[in-house]
Amino acid sequence: MKSWKSYFLDFAMVFLAVFLGFWAENLRSQLAEQRKIADLKQAMVRDMQKDLNQLEEYVAQARFNLSNIDRMDSLILENPKLIDQKEYYETMVNYSVAYLFTPSDKSMKQAEEMGVIQNEGNDSLSYAALKYNYFLLDLKFTEQLLSQEYQVYLQEIVPNMTEPDLYRQVWRFPRKTLEPKLGIKAMDLETKKRLRYFFANVSFYYDAMQVNADSMELYGKKMIRLIEK
Numbered sequence: 001m002k003s004w005k006s007y008f009l010d011f012a013m014v015f016l017a018v019f020l021g022f023w024a025e026n027l028r029s030q031l032a033e034q035r036k037i038a039d040l041k042q043a044m045v046r047d048m049q050k051d052l053n054q055l056e057e058y059v060a061q062a063r064f065n066l067s068n069i070d071r072m073d074s075l076i077l078e079n080p081k082l083i084d085q086k087e088y089y090e091t092m093v094n095y096s097v098a099y100l101f102t103p104s105d106k107s108m109k110q111a112e113e114m115g116v117i118q119n120e121g122n123d124s125l126s127y128a129a130l131k132y133n134y135f136l137l138d139l140k141f142t143e144q145l146l147s148q149e150y151q152v153y154l155q156e157i158v159p160n161m162t163e164p165d166l167y168r169q170v171w172r173f174p175r176k177t178l179e180p181k182l183g184i185k186a187m188d189l190e191t192k193k194r195l196r197y198f199f200a201n202v203s204f205y206y207d208a209m210q211v212n213a214d215s216m217e218l219y220g221k222k223m224i225r226l227i228e229k
Helices: 004-075 085-095 106-114 125-160 164-170 189-228
Strands: none
Touching: 004 085, 004 106, 004 189, 085 164, 125 189
């Protein structure tokens, strides 16, 4: 017959085995969760770098459009008989294509759902992500306003400032060019006025988009630094 000490020892060994089993399983779960979070943060870095690269091209395109808008704004003040149709139509096409920003935000959304981005304070990852998303939302809102301006421009202004056959030749992809030739369709004063208001509005939107893009770049780089430190 076993003594009470033997029973106690058997119980202790079983208890220890169960405890160690639970502890090992919990440790494995914690390590797996830590690896998952680490992998997710690296995915955030890769996605953010994609956004930063896209923002660089985005800002360059906005500046390109603005330079062509300024050129067209000067051209329409000249004698239409002395304006080269090749330069006129190429300039028009250059500023008539607006690119939209497409964020790579899948990993950030996953991080928010998992509670990875929760720290408080102005130097935290959550604060940088909050500011990045704030300027991203403002950028997308400005894009909507820009798109509305372009819709009105294409439907109501372009027909009054172009000749359909020439417009059809240049408004293609890939782009086609015209032969140099002096003389374009003369614009009436109302069309010229509407066109210049269009230029003023979209120039403001392009300026705002660049400001938002610069702020997104600032906080995007900060997020990368906080993750990699």
